[in-house]
Amino acid sequence: MSNHSVKQVNSAVNEIYSHDLPRTPVDAEFLASQEGKIKVSMIALVGCWGCTLSFLDMDERILNLLDKVTILRSSLTDVKRIPDRCVVGFVEGGVASEENIETLEHYRENCDILISVGACAVWGGVPSMRNLLPLSECLEEAYINSPTAVSGVIPIIPNHPDLTKVTTKVYPCHEVVKMDYFIPGCPPDGDAIFKVLDDLVNGRPVDLPTSINRYD
Numbered sequence: 001m002s003n004h005s006v007k008q009v010n011s012a013v014n015e016i017y018s019h020d021l022p023r024t025p026v027d028a029e030f031l032a033s034q035e036g037k038i039k040v041s042m043i044a045l046v047g048c049w050g051c052t053l054s055f056l057d058m059d060e061r062i063l064n065l066l067d068k069v070t071i072l073r074s075s076l077t078d079v080k081r082i083p084d085r086c087v088v089g090f091v092e093g094g095v096a097s098e099e100n101i102e103t104l105e106h107y108r109e110n111c112d113i114l115i116s117v118g119a120c121a122v123w124g125g126v127p128s129m130r131n132l133l134p135l136s137e138c139l140e141e142a143y144i145n146s147p148t149a150v151s152g153v154i155p156i157i158p159n160h161p162d163l164t165k166v167t168t169k170v171y172p173c174h175e176v177v178k179m180d181y182f183i184p185g186c187p188p189d190g191d192a193i194f195k196v197l198d199d200l201v202n203g204r205p206v207d208l209p210t211s212i213n214r215y216d
């Protein structure tokens with residue numbers, strides 16, 4: 001392959017993101033059945049996906065909501081863009097990279113109500129422990145001094161232009177865009193996520209009882 005064609009291939013690869021990949025065609029009958037429902041999406045930024053598991057802890061109760069709700073995106077597929085405007089967007093994780101900022105801004109622009117789910121989204125959580133040290137020290141510890149660095153290989157800090165730039169600090173979501181509600185906990189109970197969604201879907205003011213509001 002000539003240098004020219006290598007460059008063309010690389011440039012094409014660089015421009016494709018997961019949300020740009022062709023979508024699997026959705027069955028027309030299914031699409032029609034979702035018309036008029038409240039659109040909901042969820043995305044994971046920097047966290048451990050424990051909050052996504054709490055989302056699943058709503059268990060069969062979510063089935064009762066599916067008459068009124070359709071889920072466009074979930075962190076299980078991790079596609080970073082939502083195809084249509086949503087009424088409710090749930091966000092797990094804090095903001096630790098330029099790509100996180102772009103994704104969160106996209107959610108803010110495309111969701112009427114945006115909700116921080118879990119300690120990482122609400123105040124930075126575990127990932128924000130790195131805020132106590134300069135970023136350069138954290139990267140050196142992770143890539144140069146790490147006991148898991150492969151022996152015999154010259155260690156480097158990755159800096160390929162295709163990699164997203166890491167932000168100097170980890171930020172809670174509300175320091176980047178306006179967030180409408182906060183569900184604390186690490187992770188929050190599935191009961192808490194269900195209660196907030198159920199209130200919103202049924203037009204009630206959001207009321208999270210202390211009994212299911214966790215701060216650990």
Ligand code: SF4
Nearest residue numbers: 047048050118119120
């Ligand atoms: S809040 Fe806890 S469970 Fe949720 S993503 Fe962060 S570390 Fe994981």
